[in-house]
Amino acid sequence: MSPTKDRQRAAARARLEREMAERAAAAGRRRRRGAVFGAAAAVVVVLALVIWLVTMGSGKKKTPAAAPSAATSALPTHCTWKPNPNPSASPAASQAPTPNLKDVGTPPAGGEPRTGVRDMTVNTNLGKIVIRLDLAKAPCTAASMTYLAEKHFYDNTSCHRLVNQSGQDQQTGEVQEMHVLQCGDPSGTGQGGPRYEFDNEYVPTDLRPAYPA
Known part of the structure; x- marks a missing residue:
């Protein structure tokens, strides 16, 4: 050849x-x-919350992260569980039907752990997701999630929202990639929740508009 x-x-x-x-x-x-x-x-979950993973990158050298603002560190000394809907904020809304809300009572008042971390496991039909809760930065969120899990609030709920997108940060000009998996709403609409609410925690108001919790 x-x-x-x-x-x-x-x-x-x-x-x-x-x-x-x-x-x-x-x-x-x-x-x-x-x-x-x-x-x-x-996805069907036994315990869930919003899993919000954000990575920043544009191919340029990244600048050091800014120090947390006072809004991220000034936490109340105890958690206040308010009715949802709140009759003092909107008497008419408190009388309206609330089919998306599930009543499992409210967490105990006071005594929330405020140091260390707590690991919680989301069991789904596609595997397990382990979530680490920071008790120092979001003690009320951790207390609420623990209480709702103990009350089986999340059992057999679905993950109703998935986001995979990128865009340009209006302040820094960097490309921002956002990946969101939102789970744990018994109504499956993204509008549901328990019959109580509490103030947002760890909201960085000095960097960009806060994520709508």
Whole structure:
């Protein structure tokens, strides 16, 4: 066999191998996308909350993070559980039907742990998600989640919202990627919750508009 034919066969074999590798990679990407978007419709949880993962990057050198503002560190000394809807804020709304709310009582008043961390596990039909709660930065949120889990508030609820998107930060100009998986609403609408509420915690008001909790 001539050297020319050997080179032609080697080149053809290399092209075929590249095409097969590209097709395998494309199939893998399709499977991953299908798994992600399927999770939004199918996940069933026993314990859940909003899982908000934000990464910043634009290919430029990142600037050091700003120090937390006073709003992020000034926490009340105890948690106040208010009725939801609050009759003092809107008497008319408190009398309206609330089919999206689930009444499981309110957490105990006082005595919330305010140091250390607490790990909680979200059991889904696609595996487990372990969440670490910071008791120093969000003691009332941690106390509320623990109470609701003990009352089986989250049992057999679905993850109703999945966000995978990127955009430009209006203040820094950097590209921001946001990945959100929101779970634990018994109504499955994103408008439900317990029959109590409490003040937001750890809201960085000096950096950008606070995420609407």
